[in-house]
Amino acid sequence: MAVRALYVTWDGPQVSYLEGLFLPIFAGLRAHDIEIDVLQFTWGPQAYLERQEQVCDESGVVYHRVIVPKAAGGLGSYLSAVMGSKRILQLRKDRHFDVIIPRSVMPAIATLHADWRRSAGRAPMLFDADGLAIDEKVDAGQLSPSSLSYRMLKWYERSAISAAAAVIGRTERACEIYRTYDAQPRQDKYIVAVNGRDPTKFKPSAPAERELACRRLEIDPLAPIIVYSGSFGEKYCPLQMFQLFRAILQLTPNARFLIMSGSPEDVLTYVRSQHPDLIPALNIKSFTSGEVAGYLAVADLGICLYKDTFANQAFQATKLGEYLLCGLATAGTANAMRFGLSNASFARTISTMSQDELQAVAHWFVNDVLPARTSIRNQARDFGLAHLTTDKTVSSYAEAIKRAIEYRSN
Structure with missing residues (x-):
C-alpha cells in the first residue's frame, strides 16, 4: 500500500518553488510508492491561484489551498497559520495521511497547532526546514533579532525541529545548526536533500x-x-x-x-x-x-x-x-x-x-x-x-519519509 503524505507549503506569486522544484520531486516519489497531496498557503491574483491548481492537477498531485490575507501583515500571516491548522486536521481525517511535511516555519506553525489540538492518532511530522528562513529576514533587515516576532518565530522553529520525527536540510552545515536547536537530537534524524533539477529539462541546447x-x-x-x-x-x-x-x-x-x-x-x-x-x-x-x-x-x-x-x-x-x-x-x-x-x-x-x-x-x-x-x-x-539531479533529491525525500514513519511506529 502506498504511503500518503501531505506537503504543507507557503508560497506567493513572486516565487515558483512549487511548480519548478517540488512537483518534479513529488512525481518521482511515486516510484517509491509515496503519494503526495499539497496544501498551499498562498495569495495573489486569480490567474496565479488557478495556475497553481492546474500544474498540480497536471502532475497528478491533489491540491488544497488556504488563502492568506497579506494585507493583514505579519500578524495576519501568523493567524492564517494557526487557523490553517484546522484544515490540516480535516485533511488528515479525510485523507488518512501517514506523514505531514511542512516546508519552512509558517507551515510548521500550522502543523504544530494541528498536533496540539489533537494529539491522538496524529501523523508523524517530517520537517523540511529548507534553510534558516527567520534569520534570512534578519539578514535582509526585515526583522530585528531583539523583537518579539523574532523570538516567537525562532521558538516555533526550534519546537518544530524538536517535535519532528525527521528533519530535512539542504546542507550538512544546516543539519549541524538544526541539531543545536533540537531538545532530543538523534543520530539518524537529519537528512540532507539537495535542490536537484530534472536533467531531461535542464540540458545543453543544440x-x-x-x-x-x-x-x-x-x-x-x-x-x-x-x-x-x-x-x-x-x-x-x-x-x-x-x-x-x-x-x-x-x-x-x-x-x-x-x-x-x-x-x-x-x-x-x-x-x-x-x-x-x-x-x-x-x-x-x-x-x-x-x-x-x-x-x-x-x-x-x-x-x-x-x-x-x-x-x-x-x-x-x-x-x-x-x-x-x-x-x-x-x-x-x-x-x-x-x-x-x-x-x-x-x-x-x-x-x-x-x-x-x-x-x-x-x-x-x-x-x-x-x-x-x-x-x-x-x-x-x-x-x-x-x-544535482531530481533523482538524488527524490531518494533523499523517500529516505526521510521512511525514517519519519519508522520512528513514530517504534
Missing part, C-alpha cells in the same frame, strides 16, 4: 535551438552570454554581479548579460539608478518555470553570488544545479559553490569579491572558458548529473 532562442532574445548568437537566474536583491550581491559583468565587457565588448527574474521591474530600477551605462548590454526578462531551462542553455557563464551571512550557511542554491546541468561555466561565492567545485576547471569560487578578484574571474571566463566551450559544457553537465 546549436539550432540556441540560435533560435538568441533570436527571440534579440541577442547575437555569436556573443558571449552571461546569465543570472532567480530572485533579485541585496542578498545576491548585485553590485559585485554587475562589476563582474563590467569587467567581462571590457575584455569582450560584444558580451551580453541575460537576467531572468520574477521581478524584472526591480532589476531595471536598480540598473537605471546604479549602472545606467550597462543597459544596452542587458536583457532583463521574466519567464515561466517551463521556459527557464531553454533560455539558460543559451548562456556561457552563470553567476551565483550570495552574501556571507549566518542564514546563508544553511541553503543550497537551486540555480547552481540548473546552470551546471545546462552546461554553463559557473562563478559564485563559497557558500553557493559546494560539492568540491572549487577545484573544477568549469567553476570559479569568489571569496573576497574585490575588484582584483572579479577581474581575475573575467579573464578566466574570456581566456579559458570561451576557447574551450565544448569541453567546459560537457564537464559542467557531467558534474551536475553526478550531484
Whole structure:
C-alpha cells in the first residue's frame, strides 16, 4: 500500500518553488510508492491561484489551498497559520495521511497547532526546514533579532525541529545548526536533500535551438552570454554581479548579460539608478518555470553570488544545479559553490569579491572558458548529473519519509 503524505507549503506569486522544484520531486516519489497531496498557503491574483491548481492537477498531485490575507501583515500571516491548522486536521481525517511535511516555519506553525489540538492518532511530522528562513529576514533587515516576532518565530522553529520525527536540510552545515536547536537530537534524524533539477529539462541546447532562442532574445548568437537566474536583491550581491559583468565587457565588448527574474521591474530600477551605462548590454526578462531551462542553455557563464551571512550557511542554491546541468561555466561565492567545485576547471569560487578578484574571474571566463566551450559544457553537465539531479533529491525525500514513519511506529 502506498504511503500518503501531505506537503504543507507557503508560497506567493513572486516565487515558483512549487511548480519548478517540488512537483518534479513529488512525481518521482511515486516510484517509491509515496503519494503526495499539497496544501498551499498562498495569495495573489486569480490567474496565479488557478495556475497553481492546474500544474498540480497536471502532475497528478491533489491540491488544497488556504488563502492568506497579506494585507493583514505579519500578524495576519501568523493567524492564517494557526487557523490553517484546522484544515490540516480535516485533511488528515479525510485523507488518512501517514506523514505531514511542512516546508519552512509558517507551515510548521500550522502543523504544530494541528498536533496540539489533537494529539491522538496524529501523523508523524517530517520537517523540511529548507534553510534558516527567520534569520534570512534578519539578514535582509526585515526583522530585528531583539523583537518579539523574532523570538516567537525562532521558538516555533526550534519546537518544530524538536517535535519532528525527521528533519530535512539542504546542507550538512544546516543539519549541524538544526541539531543545536533540537531538545532530543538523534543520530539518524537529519537528512540532507539537495535542490536537484530534472536533467531531461535542464540540458545543453543544440546549436539550432540556441540560435533560435538568441533570436527571440534579440541577442547575437555569436556573443558571449552571461546569465543570472532567480530572485533579485541585496542578498545576491548585485553590485559585485554587475562589476563582474563590467569587467567581462571590457575584455569582450560584444558580451551580453541575460537576467531572468520574477521581478524584472526591480532589476531595471536598480540598473537605471546604479549602472545606467550597462543597459544596452542587458536583457532583463521574466519567464515561466517551463521556459527557464531553454533560455539558460543559451548562456556561457552563470553567476551565483550570495552574501556571507549566518542564514546563508544553511541553503543550497537551486540555480547552481540548473546552470551546471545546462552546461554553463559557473562563478559564485563559497557558500553557493559546494560539492568540491572549487577545484573544477568549469567553476570559479569568489571569496573576497574585490575588484582584483572579479577581474581575475573575467579573464578566466574570456581566456579559458570561451576557447574551450565544448569541453567546459560537457564537464559542467557531467558534474551536475553526478550531484544535482531530481533523482538524488527524490531518494533523499523517500529516505526521510521512511525514517519519519519508522520512528513514530517504534
